[in-house]
Amino acid sequence: MGRIIEEIYVWRLPVRLYHWINAICIAVLLVTGFYIASPVLLPPRGEAVTSSAMSWWRYVHFAAGFIFIANFLYRLYWALFGGDRYARFGGFRPWSPKWWGTPFREQMASYMFLRRDEPHYTGHNPVAALTHFIFIFCGSVLMIGTGMAMYGENNPGGFADTLFGWLIPLFGSSYNLHMVHHAAAWIFPFYVVLHLYAVFRHDIVDRTSVTSSIITGYKHKVEEDPS
Numbered sequence: 001m002g003r004i005i006e007e008i009y010v011w012r013l014p015v016r017l018y019h020w021i022n023a024i025c026i027a028v029l030l031v032t033g034f035y036i037a038s039p040v041l042l043p044p045r046g047e048a049v050t051s052s053a054m055s056w057w058r059y060v061h062f063a064a065g066f067i068f069i070a071n072f073l074y075r076l077y078w079a080l081f082g083g084d085r086y087a088r089f090g091g092f093r094p095w096s097p098k099w100w101g102t103p104f105r106e107q108m109a110s111y112m113f114l115r116r117d118e119p120h121y122t123g124h125n126p127v128a129a130l131t132h133f134i135f136i137f138c139g140s141v142l143m144i145g146t147g148m149a150m151y152g153e154n155n156p157g158g159f160a161d162t163l164f165g166w167l168i169p170l171f172g173s174s175y176n177l178h179m180v181h182h183a184a185a186w187i188f189p190f191y192v193v194l195h196l197y198a199v200f201r202h203d204i205v206d207r208t209s210v211t212s213s214i215i216t217g218y219k220h221k222v223e224e225d226p227s
Contacts, residue, residue, distance in 0.1 A: 008122055011217045015087050018075040019214050022136075025068040026188050032061035037182050065147055072140050086123035094130060104130075110205075111198065118206040122219065128198060135191035139184065146181040150174075 011019075035057050079087050093099045104126040109115045111127060119125060124132065149168055152161030171177040202210040209220040 007218045007220060009217055010086050010122055010219045011213055012082075012084050012087065013217070014074075014078050014082060015084065016214055016217060018071055018078070021067070021071045022075075025064050025071065028064040029061060029068060030185060030188060032057050032064065033182070033185055036061060062151065065144075065151075068140075069144055069148075072144065094133075099126065111201070118202070120206060120208070131191070131194060131198075135187055135194075139187045139191070142184050143181065146171075146177055146184070149177055150181060 036054070039054070039057075078084065082088075103119065106115065106119050107125045107127045110118050145164060145167055148160045149164040152158060152163075152165050153168075153174065155161060156165075168174050168177050171180060199210045202208055207220065209218070213219045
C-alpha cells in the first residue's frame with residue numbers, strides 16, 4: 001500500500017511574513033516587557049528612571065510594539081481585502097449554532113485523544129480558528145490598547161494619550177492598567193504552547209506538513225493508496 005501526496009498552496013507570502021514578524025515581535029516584547037516589569041537579572045544601577053540600561057530596554061520594547069501594531073493592521077487588512085480564502089475571517093462564525101456542531105466537537109475530541117481519526121481541513125480547523133481569535137486577535141487588541149495608553153502617559157495630550165488615554169479611567173487607574181497589561185502578556189506564552197502542540201500533532205497524526213507550510217506555504221494532503 002503506497003501513499004498519494006497532494007500539495008495544496010494554503011498560506012500565501014503575506015500571511016507567512018505576518019506570522020514570522022509577529023512571532024519575533026512577541027518574543028522581543030515578552031523579554032523586554034518582563035525585564036521592565038521586574039529587572040531581576042541585570043538590574044539597573046541607581047533609580048530605574050535615570051538608568052540608561054532601562055531606557056534602552058524601554059526603547060526596544062516600544063520599537064517592537066510599533067512594529068507589532070503595524071503588522072497587526074497589515075494582517076487585518078489582508079484578511080478583509082486580500083482576496084485570500086484561507087486568510088479571511090469569513091469562515092469564522094462562533095455566533096452560529098452550526099459552527100459549534102459536529103466539526104468543532106470532532107476536532108476537540110481528536111485533540112484530546114478521544115477519537116483516532118483526524119478531521120482534515122485545508123485551512124484552519126474550527127478549534128484553531130477560535131483559539132487564534134481569542135489569543136491572537138483579542139489578545140493583540142488588548143495589549144495594543146493598554147500598551148498605547150501606557151505609552152501616552154509619557155506625553156500627556158499627545159497622539160497616543162488622545163486616542164488611548166480614556167482607557168486609564170476605564171480601568172480605574174494607571175496602576176490597574178499596568179497590571180492588566182502585564183498579566184495579559186502571559187496569554188501569549190500559553191498560546192504558544194497550545195499552538196506548538198497542535199502543529200506538531202498534525203504533522204505526526206495526519207502528515208499535512210503544517211510545520212513546514214508556514215515556511216513554504218504548501219500543505220500536504222496524504223491519502224493511502226490501496227492499490
